[in-house]
Amino acid sequence: MNTRDVDLLNLILIVVSLFLAFHVPYEMFLFSYAFLGPLHYMTEINWLKEKNYFSKNTNWIWLFVGLSLVVSLPFLQRVDAFGWAQTTAAKSFFDSIIQSTDEILLISLLFAIGLIHFKNKMHLALFLLASIAVAIPIMHFLPMISLGVMIFVPTLIHVYLFTLLFMIYGTMNSKSKPGIIAIVLMFLVPIIIWISKINPVEYYNISERSQQSFNDSGFAIVGATISNFFTGIQSNQYAYLSEMGIKIQIFIAFAYTYHYLNWFSKTSIIGWGKNLSGSKLKTILAIWAVSSALYIYNFKIGFIALSFLSLAHVFLEFPLNITSMKGIWIKLKPSR
Numbered sequence: 001m002n003t004r005d006v007d008l009l010n011l012i013l014i015v016v017s018l019f020l021a022f023h024v025p026y027e028m029f030l031f032s033y034a035f036l037g038p039l040h041y042m043t044e045i046n047w048l049k050e051k052n053y054f055s056k057n058t059n060w061i062w063l064f065v066g067l068s069l070v071v072s073l074p075f076l077q078r079v080d081a082f083g084w085a086q087t088t089a090a091k092s093f094f095d096s097i098i099q100s101t102d103e104i105l106l107i108s109l110l111f112a113i114g115l116i117h118f119k120n121k122m123h124l125a126l127f128l129l130a131s132i133a134v135a136i137p138i139m140h141f142l143p144m145i146s147l148g149v150m151i152f153v154p155t156l157i158h159v160y161l162f163t164l165l166f167m168i169y170g171t172m173n174s175k176s177k178p179g180i181i182a183i184v185l186m187f188l189v190p191i192i193i194w195i196s197k198i199n200p201v202e203y204y205n206i207s208e209r210s211q212q213s214f215n216d217s218g219f220a221i222v223g224a225t226i227s228n229f230f231t232g233i234q235s236n237q238y239a240y241l242s243e244m245g246i247k248i249q250i251f252i253a254f255a256y257t258y259h260y261l262n263w264f265s266k267t268s269i270i271g272w273g274k275n276l277s278g279s280k281l282k283t284i285l286a287i288w289a290v291s292s293a294l295y296i297y298n299f300k301i302g303f304i305a306l307s308f309l310s311l312a313h314v315f316l317e318f319p320l321n322i323t324s325m326k327g328i329w330i331k332l333k334p335s336r
């Protein structure tokens with residue numbers, strides 16, 4: 001498939017993803033997250049590795065791997081069999097990680113700027129220190145930004161905004177008309193959802209198992225945070241079947257489903273499938289089969305087991321995200 005064909009396919013995928021999200025917002029999200037997500041994590045990490053993670057010094061990439069592991073550790077508290085994770089010392093340790101997650105994410109995102117520009121380890125060390133010096137005061141003195149970074153960078157910013165930036169960057173190079181239409185449609189999706197008439201009583205229902213799985217995913221917090229912003233009512237409870245709650249979930253379901261489908265549709269364009277040797281493919285499929293089985297058995301267990309892999313692919317993509325932003329800026333900057 002050439003670029004135009006892929007862009008036409010993505011137009012269809014945007015429409016299909018939005019249609020499904022409108023009709024089964026919770027179930028669509030759970031299916032996409034459990035079955036498309038892990039396959040996306042592994043194939044993208046493999047592709048990023050082949051591309052040297054879009055970094056001039058791949059040795060520092062291990063910092064992102066380590067931070068991904070650290071940020072995923074608090075999820076162990078949710079495993080009932082891990083009694084040691086419920087001890088006072090363990091809870092104190094995990095709480096300190098949770099309280100630092102916003103800083104870790106922002107430091108990593110800022111440090112990715114250095115990784116795409118510098119190769120010298122001294123320059124990178126200084127850039128890391130500068131990233132720490134900038135991120136910590138911002139997170140400390142601007143609590144709303146802190147909350148936004150912690151909740152939205154690894155979720156909706158990753159699957160919607162960064163996907164959109166990647167599409168813009170690619171289309172600015174290809175100048176594909178279907179690509180331009182797809183970008184416009186992506187901008188319109190939140191507006192379409194917002195102005196749509198939703199009748200929760202007549203059209204929507206959520207099974208007890210789906211609601212439990214959604215709670216186990218932690219995305220009720222994401223939905224509640226967005227709802228608090230629009231309604232001005234501070235609440236930790238997510239109104240699943242309210243008009244606002246359903247509209248938020250439609251967007252979440254769309255963003256995640258299309259994010260994964262967009263990745264799989266671009267095999268021929270960015271060539272991520274070319275680097276999958278027989279042994280790599282077998283390993284990826286084996287891990288995917290195990291992860292799928294875990295999600296089917298118990299969504300919470302699957303979510304916890306895959307949390308490190310999920311976070312790792314977010315962290316490791318930061319240099320690519322910065323590269324896309326830089327590429328867009330260079331294209332938009334007027335030539336002298």
